Structures are given as structure tokens and as C-alpha cells.
Amino acid sequence: MRPGTASPGVLRTTWLTLFSHYRRHPGQLAMLLLGLWVASALWSGVQAINASARDSYARAETLFSASLDSVTRRDNQPLSLVTYLSLRRAGEPVSPLVEGDLTLSDGTSLRVIGIDPLTLPGESGLARQQSDAASLRDWILPPHRARIAPENADAARADSRLPPLEADPSLPPGTLVTDIGVAQRLLGVETLSRLVVAPEQSLALPPTLVRQSAAALASPGQLTDSFHLNLTAMGLLALIVGLFIVHAALGLALEQRLGMLRTLRALGVPGHTLIIAMALELLLIGLLGAVLGIVSGVVLARLLLPDVAASLDALYDTDVASHLSLPWYYWLGGLAVTLGGLFSAGFGMLWRAARLDILALGKAQAWRARLHRQLRLQAGAGTVLLGVALWLGWRLDHQPNPQELALGFAMVAALLLGASLWLPPLLAGSLGLLSRRLRSHPRLQWALADLQLQLPRLQLPMMALLLALSANLGVGSMVGGFRLTFLDWLDQRLLADMYVRPPEAQYTDVAAWLEGQDEVQALLEARHAEAPRLDAEGQTTGRTLALFGITPAPIMRQSWPLLDTATGHEAAWQALDAGDGAFINEQLAHRDGLAPGDPLHLRSPQGPVMLTVAAIYPDYGNPRGEAVLSASHLTEKFAATPGSLGVVLRPGSRDVAGLQAALRERFGLGGDAVVDQGAVKRTATEIFERTFAITQALNALTLAVAGLALLTTLLAQAGARRAQLAPLWALGVSRRQLIGLQLGQLVSAATGTAVLAIPLGIGLAWALVAVINVAAFGWRLPLHIFPSQIAMTIVLAIFVAALATLLPAWRLWRVPPRQLLQEFAAI
Amino acid sequence: MLQLTNLTKTYPTPQGPLHVLDGVDLQLAPGESLALMGESGSGKSTLLHLAAGLDTPDRGDVIFEGQSIASLSEPRRAELRRQRLGLVFQQFHLVPSLSVADNLTLQARLAGREDTDWAQYLLARLGLAGLNDRYPEQLSGGQQQRLAIGRALAAKPRLLLADEPTGNLDEAAADQVLDLLRELIEESRCALLMVTHSARVATPLDRCLHLQRGRLAEADP
Structure with missing residues (x-):
């Protein structure tokens, strides 16, 4: 051993001595572990959900989107075997595919995909496992074989209709792949759903068929990125709030152990040995907290995942497994984030302990003397961060940027961190000012001066409370505003009292019959089509655009919301009616930088078509860009297939049920073919509520964590506080008054925090609706401020502070006078 | 055993440099006990901190058993304190x-030479037998100071440095602690350098020096 190097025995004794502090103060250890646990659990839970969803997307993408182009009939009807054979005879390298849903005997729904392994392009995920002759023989000859997602293997094996099964982890959940003949038998069809072809192959197709490029399809991963990013942001907020607790606990433990550190140094423990022992202590606590947190995170994710999967299915039509599938790096990542967070929170403690002069080590007063310098530094750093947030906000509002979402989150982070850094200087300033003005009220003056003394310990939980309150207000305003706008928009868009979706063969008859009914005021026809986008020179861009046909009836013109037009509302509708104008949704306008008056080049079956953007309309909840034409022109130019018929009833004859019954009786329309407006609105509202349920749950949890931070800080310093309160008690202030003073101190500090949280929450709401939402989803929401939510923010702050004071106050109430006397004598 | 040569220490203050020690020379023989007296702020504690290697002089040297402490690295000074010195503080x-x-x-374990029999003997001699499982806050002031002396002696140091060891005790408790300290010093054949402002505390020791305006003078105890 080198001279002067401490032996392992010194390290061990030092470590045990340091840790003995937590044996005597288990509350502080619990506070540390609680902070780590909460931070790690919420973060890990969110990451577990994201990892599972991404695994499902990756499997879906491997299977289809990234690899094969599709060929379908222009009218979206199934393809016949004859069409396929004629293409093959003409030398076109297409392969048939059958898709459909099959309900198993236990009620599980499976997506059955039938393929022809002999013609399927070799690089596709579907073809991968039939590469050798033996497996190909098993596949195409009876009793055949099928591959199934492992999640559904057990349920499927119990179903006698299915061929022998192999579990295939590369398949998306709920998917079964088998030979095309088996699939047709299982689904009871003789037709083909579509044909597939390798993207590099060129095809000569008859005009009734259309090819859709794989690259033009947005993958589920791309579509849902914003959703997962929002979840990650909430998880990150919870992680930061949890780390605030950790930071507060470590600071408290350091302050209370300064004497011990000095003694150990004086007894011959080298400085570096002390730092190593403290780092080891952090590591041990970190590992324990991380394991607890990750395990709890997985449990939390298990509870939330079915709801998330349902939301993603409703919003983006993506299949996400409702059970967790966690890769190895998830566990390592959770451990790394927790330990990284702990060391970033503990770095300051190690740094200060390493730099402190041995002779000043025990002087707690030195820390307090630094408070003012620290407050000045915090205010300076806060000002810089707020400046950065303002600059980013201005830039994002004025200059669109491809990195908008990342910059938007950077702006939110700078705003929140900058404001929370300003909180302690503002509180200290207000306390100082009030304290000078209340000289004639000694008890109040003492309470304010005492609160200033507590500020170094209270500042972190107060900052956590500020973040949680402003997030609550900001996200609450955003969701509340979105709800108002969305419901209003639904009312404007869902004009018809009833929607009928008849089969194509009956479409004309149903429309004619409805038009002949006395109670029908108007029939709003809707159609769908897709068209390839062209550039200004008429060249293909490789992108397709969804087209939606509407009936520009007077009732539609009055209600359909428009955000922007080139030459006014009426002119826009005239252009649409005339067929040379199109409306585009906000998403398309934002992503492609289109404005009213700009040209929109498309390829129709008859050749290139140029339309003018007549107006931009809001289209909340739609992840894709879309254009609206009049239904008649869409049919004429783009061979659009019949969609739905919106039935507007005359005022006073609102017998929707009667008309539904007549349609069912006359045309045999049932199930989803006839729905009333109320049902559509209910479904849309349910999807909306479910989408934000998780955001709001995480938000409430973050607020609970901030409350816990405050409570644990108060409990951890309760002993020291009693020693400070004892002189006041000895001077004649009763315990009841002392409890009142403590409650008053915390409630005023929390109210001050809530007052700052109001502008911060409004700023956050603006950032969410005007920057993050635009970048993530492509639409901008109006900013709504709800006075009731502002009042709720203040009430919540007071409630959290009162709740956190309750337990320490109760303990103070139970302290016998004899003990207070001893504490007074010991000062 | 301990030799302080031309020891000088100055602290900067808003009013200009404060010369706490100004060329102090001092020698202490093995087994000898020495009292260092002086008014508050005379530099007694600073001298003790320099002797213990807790601080370094601006000029001069501290030589302990032939080794210059001032020239040692921080880990080596820590090792010296751990292995060969015992410290008793007023607080x-x-x-x-x-x-x-x-x-x-604690210190014996840090030094890697815990002696259970010696520890038990010390506990009994210090009047702390039967209090093994108590915590410091559950002891009286006198008991706490006796425990601090026991901690310093449990590691069998060559030199005990004590800073006002009875400053926080009443007269009776102080006498009791001092008697015990002297007896244990003799038993363990350890040298003692004690800082005090009390002549009554300094009297029983072998020698007494007075520190005034940063300089040492022989004092009549």
C-alpha cells in the first residue's frame, strides 16, 4: 500500500460511520429512497409503455410497410383471382394477399394474413421463414402450417380450425400468417384483399387498379412518435420532481453530518477516502432505489398499458400488445437514468464536501452565510434560462423550423427551470420586505424571519411544488381548451342527425329513398379517394394525399369551420363548388407550408390536376394531411367510391330511431351501417378522454410527489425545528399558537408559490397549444384560460401545504412540555 | 518528540493581516505534559491545529518524531493523525x-488496531461501563467529555492534543475529567499538549507556557 493511502479497513469504518446517520435518522433514508423510487417508478413506467409499443410497431413495420408496395382496386373492392392470374400471365411480379379478422373460440380477435410463399418477394418479413424447401413443403401442403404472434399462441392452439402453429416473435400482436388457401377457408372468402409487389419492380396496371407505395405510408412508429414524446415529457417531469426530493434529502443529510465529517477528518480519515465512502453510500442507495423504482414502474405500466393500447388503436389504428415486452436495454436504461439522476443530485454534496476546509467543515453557519450568494446566482441563472425560453418562443412563433418539437420541449424546459430558479430569491425578497414592515407584530415578524431561516431547506420542495402546480395548470388549460374546441368542432362537423353507410350496390337506392322522405331536409354525401402528389413540373413526388368529398349544401357552408381563406368565406365555398378549389386541413398546411391561394398538384386517373387551396380547415385528431373537394367533383375527377350519407332531418321531425328502423327493414342495413349523431359524438369524446387520461394521471402523480417532497422535508427537519420552537414556547407562545404559526408559514409560502405558478402555468399552456401541439400534431389550438383552474391551483397549493404540515404539527402537539424544556435547556 | 520551529501563521482580515502566531518555538519530550495558556484569540487553538496537521503554517515547521508534518501531503497527515495522535475537543x-x-x-478501528480489552478497561475507568449502547445525546456533558478522551486514548496514541477539554464542564466535573486524563496519560505513557485558559487546569501538568500576541513565554502555573 502506498504511504498515506487509507486501507480498506479505514474505508469500511468510515462508510459504516457515515451510514450510522441513517440508522439514527431512518426518516431521511426513507425520504431519499422515496424520491428515487417515485422518480424512477414514473420514468420507468412511461419508458416500459413506450418500449412495448415500439416493439409492436417495429414488428408491424418489419412485416409490411417498410418492404412492399400494394396494388388494390380503385373502388376499394376485393380483387378476384382472375385479375391476379391475368397480371401474372402478363409477367407482372405481383403476389396475392388475403387479410381479414377471425374470432377464436375464446373470443380473441386475430388478424389473419394469407400469403403465397412461391410468389412473395423474398425480402419481405412475411416470406422470411419459408426459405428452405422442407418448411415450404410444410407450409403449402396439408395440414399446412401457420405462424402466430407469441402473445396469441396459447389461445389459438385451443381452436381446432387452425393448422399446426409456430410462435413467431417477429409478428405483431394479434397476427396469424398462413398459406393463402388456408386463410381463405378460415375467413370464408374466395377473393383477394390486395396484391403486393417489391418496391423496385415496375408494373403496368389497368386503370381499375392503383398502386400504393410502401414509402408513402406513414409507419405506426412515425404516427405515434408525438404521443410517446408527450408521455416521455411527463415522465421526465416526474423524474425531475422526484430528484428534487433526493437533492433535498442529500442536502439535509450533509448539513446534519458536517460535524461527523469534521470529526472523521480530524481522526485521520483522508479527504478522498471520505468522498469515496460517500459515493459508495450514494451508489448503494441508488441501486436500491432504482430496483424498487423499476419494479414499481413495470407494475404501473402493466396497469396503464391496456388503456394506452386502446387509445393508440382508436387514434392511430395501431395494434399494441396489451402486455409488456421489455428489451434488455430497458432495464439497463432505467438503472442508468436513476443512478445518473442520483449522482447529478448528489454531485453538489460530494463537491462541497470535497472542497470544504477541514477546519470549517463543522460550521453550519457558513452554509447559511452563503445563502445570499446562492440566491443571487440562482436569480442570474434563472434570468438567463427565461431569456432563452423567450427567445425560443419568439423564434418558434415566427420562423417555422424542422426541429420544432425538440426546440419546443427545450423552451418548456428552460421556462420551467428558469422560473423555479427564481422562486427562492422571490420568496426570500418578499419575506425580507414583509418582515421589515411587521415590526409592530413580533410574532408575525418572528414567523417570517424563521421562514427565511428555513428557506435553504424548503426551497427545493417549493420548486418541485411550483413545477407540479404550473404543469397542472398548463396541462389542465390545454386539455380543457382542447375539450371545448374539440366539442365545438364536432358540433360544426357532425351536422347530420344520422349517418348511413350502405354497401356500394345499394348506395344509389338508399340515397334516392332518403331523398324521397318528407322528414329529410338534406342529404350530405361523403366520398373518399387517394391521389398521388405531383410537383409544379408535373413529376411524381412519391407521396399520396387522402381526398375527402363533401356536399357543399347551405347547411354545410354555414357550419363547416374554416381557419383561413384566400378571398373570404363565400368565395372559398364557390371555388369548392366550382371544382377548381380545394380545402386542406391544418396538418397539411403546416407540414407542407401551404397557404390559401397556393396550387395543389395531383394525379387523377385522367391525368394531372391542379387545384387551388381555397381554405384551411381545422381537423383535430387526424394524424394525416387531407384535402376536401366537393363530392361530385371528387367522383368525376378521381373516381371516388361512395362513402357515407349524412341525413339532416327537418326541424320538428327528429325521429332518428324511426328512420333507422325503416332503413333496416327496407334495405337490411344493420350494425355499423346506420349510426346516429349522438353515438358518433360519444365515441369521439370517449377516445378524447382516454387519450388524455394518462397525461392527467401522470400530472396528478407529479403533484402528489411534490406534496410528498414537502412532507418529507418537514418531517426530516422536525427535530431541529422543535429546538428552534422551544425558545418561543419558553417565552410564552402556546403549542397551539406554535402549530398555527407553522401552518401559517407553510401556507403563505405555498400561496406565494401558487401565485408564481399562475403566469408560469399560462405560459406553459401557451407553449403546449401554440408550439408543442403544432409541431407534434400539426394543428394549433386557441389558448383558453379557465379562472376556475387558477382558483384550483391556489386551493391545491394550500391543501398540499396544509396536508404536509399536518403530521409534523400533530407530532409537535404530542411533545410533552418536559421534552420542550429539555430542548430549550440544551440550546 | 514534538518540535515547533519558528511557527508563523497569518490570517487576512478586512482590517489587514492578523498575525496569530509569530515565530513560535516549542519542544515536547516523550511522556511530558504541557499546558498552553493564553487569552481568547491568542492563537492557542491555531497552534494546536498546526501541531495536529489540521492546518499548515505560513512559515516554520512542525516536526513530530523526526518527521516534518508541514511538508506531508494531506493523506499522509491524515495517516499520522489516525495512527499516532489523539485529539480531544472542547465541543x-x-x-x-x-x-x-x-x-x-472509532479511531482505533480507523487505525486498524482495535483492542477490546483496552476498550473495556477504558470504559470502566471512564465510568461509562454499562452505557455501551447509549448514544451521546443520552449522556451528561461530563460523560460525553470522558467518552471523547476515551476515544482519543483507545487508539494508543503517542501524543494527545487537547483543546480546552474541560471548557464546557462545571468545576466538579472538570476536576474529575482532569484527574482521569492525567492518570490515563501516565498509564499509557503518552505525551500531552493541552490548550487551556484556566491556571487551575494547567497547574498539575509538567510544564506551562503562555501565548501572548503570537509569541510564547514560560509561565508560572
């Missing part, structure tokens, strides 16, 4: 989260 500086028994053996 006791016991570890509040360790029991009486663990506090007593």
Missing part, C-alpha cells in the same frame, strides 16, 4: 449516530 465532537461503544473505538 467533544462525538458522532451522534454511533453508540458509546462505537464512538470509543
Whole structure:
């Protein structure tokens, strides 16, 4: 051993001595572990959900989107075997595919995909496992074989209709792949759903068929990125709030152990040995907290995942497994984030302990003397961060940027961190000012001066409370505003009292019959089509655009919301009616930088078509860009297939049920073919509520964590506080008054925090609706401020502070006078 | 055993440099006990901190058993304190989260030479037998100071440095602690350098020096 190097025995004794502090103060250890646990659990839970969803997307993408182009009939009807054979005879390298849903005997729904392994392009995920002759023989000859997602293997094996099964982890959940003949038998069809072809192959197709490029399809991963990013942001907020607790606990433990550190140094423990022992202590606590947190995170994710999967299915039509599938790096990542967070929170403690002069080590007063310098530094750093947030906000509002979402989150982070850094200087300033003005009220003056003394310990939980309150207000305003706008928009868009979706063969008859009914005021026809986008020179861009046909009836013109037009509302509708104008949704306008008056080049079956953007309309909840034409022109130019018929009833004859019954009786329309407006609105509202349920749950949890931070800080310093309160008690202030003073101190500090949280929450709401939402989803929401939510923010702050004071106050109430006397004598 | 040569220490203050020690020379023989007296702020504690290697002089040297402490690195100074010195403070500086028994053996364990029999003997001699599992806050002031002395002696140091060891005690408790300290010093054949402002405390020791305006003078105890 080198001279002067401490032996392992010194390290061990030092470590045990340091840790003995937590044996005597288990509350502080619990506070540390609680902070780590909460931070790690919420973060890990969110990451577990994201990892599972991404695994499902990756499997879906491997299977289809990234690899094969599709060929379908222009009218979206199934393809016949004859069409396929004629293409093959003409030398076109297409392969048939059958898709459909099959309900198993236990009620599980499976997506059955039938393929022809002999013609399927070799690089596709579907073809991968039939590469050798033996497996190909098993596949195409009876009793055949099928591959199934492992999640559904057990349920499927119990179903006698299915061929022998192999579990295939590369398949998306709920998917079964088998030979095309088996699939047709299982689904009871003789037709083909579509044909597939390798993207590099060129095809000569008859005009009734259309090819859709794989690259033009947005993958589920791309579509849902914003959703997962929002979840990650909430998880990150919870992680930061949890780390605030950790930071507060470590600071408290350091302050209370300064004497011990000095003694150990004086007894011959080298400085570096002390730092190593403290780092080891952090590591041990970190590992324990991380394991607890990750395990709890997985449990939390298990509870939330079915709801998330349902939301993603409703919003983006993506299949996400409702059970967790966690890769190895998830566990390592959770451990790394927790330990990284702990060391970033503990770095300051190690740094200060390493730099402190041995002779000043025990002087707690030195820390307090630094408070003012620290407050000045915090205010300076806060000002810089707020400046950065303002600059980013201005830039994002004025200059669109491809990195908008990342910059938007950077702006939110700078705003929140900058404001929370300003909180302690503002509180200290207000306390100082009030304290000078209340000289004639000694008890109040003492309470304010005492609160200033507590500020170094209270500042972190107060900052956590500020973040949680402003997030609550900001996200609450955003969701509340979105709800108002969305419901209003639904009312404007869902004009018809009833929607009928008849089969194509009956479409004309149903429309004619409805038009002949006395109670029908108007029939709003809707159609769908897709068209390839062209550039200004008429060249293909490789992108397709969804087209939606509407009936520009007077009732539609009055209600359909428009955000922007080139030459006014009426002119826009005239252009649409005339067929040379199109409306585009906000998403398309934002992503492609289109404005009213700009040209929109498309390829129709008859050749290139140029339309003018007549107006931009809001289209909340739609992840894709879309254009609206009049239904008649869409049919004429783009061979659009019949969609739905919106039935507007005359005022006073609102017998929707009667008309539904007549349609069912006359045309045999049932199930989803006839729905009333109320049902559509209910479904849309349910999807909306479910989408934000998780955001709001995480938000409430973050607020609970901030409350816990405050409570644990108060409990951890309760002993020291009693020693400070004892002189006041000895001077004649009763315990009841002392409890009142403590409650008053915390409630005023929390109210001050809530007052700052109001502008911060409004700023956050603006950032969410005007920057993050635009970048993530492509639409901008109006900013709504709800006075009731502002009042709720203040009430919540007071409630959290009162709740956190309750337990320490109760303990103070139970302290016998004899003990207070001893504490007074010991000062 | 301990030799301080031309020891000088100056602290900067808003009013200009404050010369706390100004060329102090001092020698202490093995087994000798020396009292260092002086008014508050005379530099007594600074001298003790320099002798213990807790601080370094601006000029001069501290030589302990032929080794210059001032020239040692921080880890080597820590090792010296751990292995060969014992420190007793006016404020006791016991570890509040360790029991009486663990506090007593703390330095011995750090030095890697815990002697259970010696520790038990010390506990009995210090009047702390039966209090092994108590914590410092559950002891009286006199008991805490006796425990601090026990902690320093449990590691069998060659030199005990004590800073006002009875400053926080009443007269009776102080006498009791001092008698015990002297007896244990003799038993363990350890040298003692004690800082005090009390002539009554300094009288029984072998020698007494007076520190005034940063300089030493022989004093009549």
C-alpha cells in the first residue's frame, strides 16, 4: 500500500460511520429512497409503455410497410383471382394477399394474413421463414402450417380450425400468417384483399387498379412518435420532481453530518477516502432505489398499458400488445437514468464536501452565510434560462423550423427551470420586505424571519411544488381548451342527425329513398379517394394525399369551420363548388407550408390536376394531411367510391330511431351501417378522454410527489425545528399558537408559490397549444384560460401545504412540555 | 518528540493581516505534559491545529518524531493523525449516530488496531461501563467529555492534543475529567499538549507556557 493511502479497513469504518446517520435518522433514508423510487417508478413506467409499443410497431413495420408496395382496386373492392392470374400471365411480379379478422373460440380477435410463399418477394418479413424447401413443403401442403404472434399462441392452439402453429416473435400482436388457401377457408372468402409487389419492380396496371407505395405510408412508429414524446415529457417531469426530493434529502443529510465529517477528518480519515465512502453510500442507495423504482414502474405500466393500447388503436389504428415486452436495454436504461439522476443530485454534496476546509467543515453557519450568494446566482441563472425560453418562443412563433418539437420541449424546459430558479430569491425578497414592515407584530415578524431561516431547506420542495402546480395548470388549460374546441368542432362537423353507410350496390337506392322522405331536409354525401402528389413540373413526388368529398349544401357552408381563406368565406365555398378549389386541413398546411391561394398538384386517373387551396380547415385528431373537394367533383375527377350519407332531418321531425328502423327493414342495413349523431359524438369524446387520461394521471402523480417532497422535508427537519420552537414556547407562545404559526408559514409560502405558478402555468399552456401541439400534431389550438383552474391551483397549493404540515404539527402537539424544556435547556 | 520551529501563521482580515502566531518555538519530550495558556484569540487553538496537521503554517515547521508534518501531503497527515495522535475537543465532537461503544473505538478501528480489552478497561475507568449502547445525546456533558478522551486514548496514541477539554464542564466535573486524563496519560505513557485558559487546569501538568500576541513565554502555573 502506498504511504498515506487509507486501507480498506479505514474505508469500511468510515462508510459504516457515515451510514450510522441513517440508522439514527431512518426518516431521511426513507425520504431519499422515496424520491428515487417515485422518480424512477414514473420514468420507468412511461419508458416500459413506450418500449412495448415500439416493439409492436417495429414488428408491424418489419412485416409490411417498410418492404412492399400494394396494388388494390380503385373502388376499394376485393380483387378476384382472375385479375391476379391475368397480371401474372402478363409477367407482372405481383403476389396475392388475403387479410381479414377471425374470432377464436375464446373470443380473441386475430388478424389473419394469407400469403403465397412461391410468389412473395423474398425480402419481405412475411416470406422470411419459408426459405428452405422442407418448411415450404410444410407450409403449402396439408395440414399446412401457420405462424402466430407469441402473445396469441396459447389461445389459438385451443381452436381446432387452425393448422399446426409456430410462435413467431417477429409478428405483431394479434397476427396469424398462413398459406393463402388456408386463410381463405378460415375467413370464408374466395377473393383477394390486395396484391403486393417489391418496391423496385415496375408494373403496368389497368386503370381499375392503383398502386400504393410502401414509402408513402406513414409507419405506426412515425404516427405515434408525438404521443410517446408527450408521455416521455411527463415522465421526465416526474423524474425531475422526484430528484428534487433526493437533492433535498442529500442536502439535509450533509448539513446534519458536517460535524461527523469534521470529526472523521480530524481522526485521520483522508479527504478522498471520505468522498469515496460517500459515493459508495450514494451508489448503494441508488441501486436500491432504482430496483424498487423499476419494479414499481413495470407494475404501473402493466396497469396503464391496456388503456394506452386502446387509445393508440382508436387514434392511430395501431395494434399494441396489451402486455409488456421489455428489451434488455430497458432495464439497463432505467438503472442508468436513476443512478445518473442520483449522482447529478448528489454531485453538489460530494463537491462541497470535497472542497470544504477541514477546519470549517463543522460550521453550519457558513452554509447559511452563503445563502445570499446562492440566491443571487440562482436569480442570474434563472434570468438567463427565461431569456432563452423567450427567445425560443419568439423564434418558434415566427420562423417555422424542422426541429420544432425538440426546440419546443427545450423552451418548456428552460421556462420551467428558469422560473423555479427564481422562486427562492422571490420568496426570500418578499419575506425580507414583509418582515421589515411587521415590526409592530413580533410574532408575525418572528414567523417570517424563521421562514427565511428555513428557506435553504424548503426551497427545493417549493420548486418541485411550483413545477407540479404550473404543469397542472398548463396541462389542465390545454386539455380543457382542447375539450371545448374539440366539442365545438364536432358540433360544426357532425351536422347530420344520422349517418348511413350502405354497401356500394345499394348506395344509389338508399340515397334516392332518403331523398324521397318528407322528414329529410338534406342529404350530405361523403366520398373518399387517394391521389398521388405531383410537383409544379408535373413529376411524381412519391407521396399520396387522402381526398375527402363533401356536399357543399347551405347547411354545410354555414357550419363547416374554416381557419383561413384566400378571398373570404363565400368565395372559398364557390371555388369548392366550382371544382377548381380545394380545402386542406391544418396538418397539411403546416407540414407542407401551404397557404390559401397556393396550387395543389395531383394525379387523377385522367391525368394531372391542379387545384387551388381555397381554405384551411381545422381537423383535430387526424394524424394525416387531407384535402376536401366537393363530392361530385371528387367522383368525376378521381373516381371516388361512395362513402357515407349524412341525413339532416327537418326541424320538428327528429325521429332518428324511426328512420333507422325503416332503413333496416327496407334495405337490411344493420350494425355499423346506420349510426346516429349522438353515438358518433360519444365515441369521439370517449377516445378524447382516454387519450388524455394518462397525461392527467401522470400530472396528478407529479403533484402528489411534490406534496410528498414537502412532507418529507418537514418531517426530516422536525427535530431541529422543535429546538428552534422551544425558545418561543419558553417565552410564552402556546403549542397551539406554535402549530398555527407553522401552518401559517407553510401556507403563505405555498400561496406565494401558487401565485408564481399562475403566469408560469399560462405560459406553459401557451407553449403546449401554440408550439408543442403544432409541431407534434400539426394543428394549433386557441389558448383558453379557465379562472376556475387558477382558483384550483391556489386551493391545491394550500391543501398540499396544509396536508404536509399536518403530521409534523400533530407530532409537535404530542411533545410533552418536559421534552420542550429539555430542548430549550440544551440550546 | 514534538518540535515547533519558528511557527508563523497569518490570517487576512478586512482590517489587514492578523498575525496569530509569530515565530513560535516549542519542544515536547516523550511522556511530558504541557499546558498552553493564553487569552481568547491568542492563537492557542491555531497552534494546536498546526501541531495536529489540521492546518499548515505560513512559515516554520512542525516536526513530530523526526518527521516534518508541514511538508506531508494531506493523506499522509491524515495517516499520522489516525495512527499516532489523539485529539480531544472542547465541543467533544462525538458522532451522534454511533453508540458509546462505537464512538470509543472509532479511531482505533480507523487505525486498524482495535483492542477490546483496552476498550473495556477504558470504559470502566471512564465510568461509562454499562452505557455501551447509549448514544451521546443520552449522556451528561461530563460523560460525553470522558467518552471523547476515551476515544482519543483507545487508539494508543503517542501524543494527545487537547483543546480546552474541560471548557464546557462545571468545576466538579472538570476536576474529575482532569484527574482521569492525567492518570490515563501516565498509564499509557503518552505525551500531552493541552490548550487551556484556566491556571487551575494547567497547574498539575509538567510544564506551562503562555501565548501572548503570537509569541510564547514560560509561565508560572
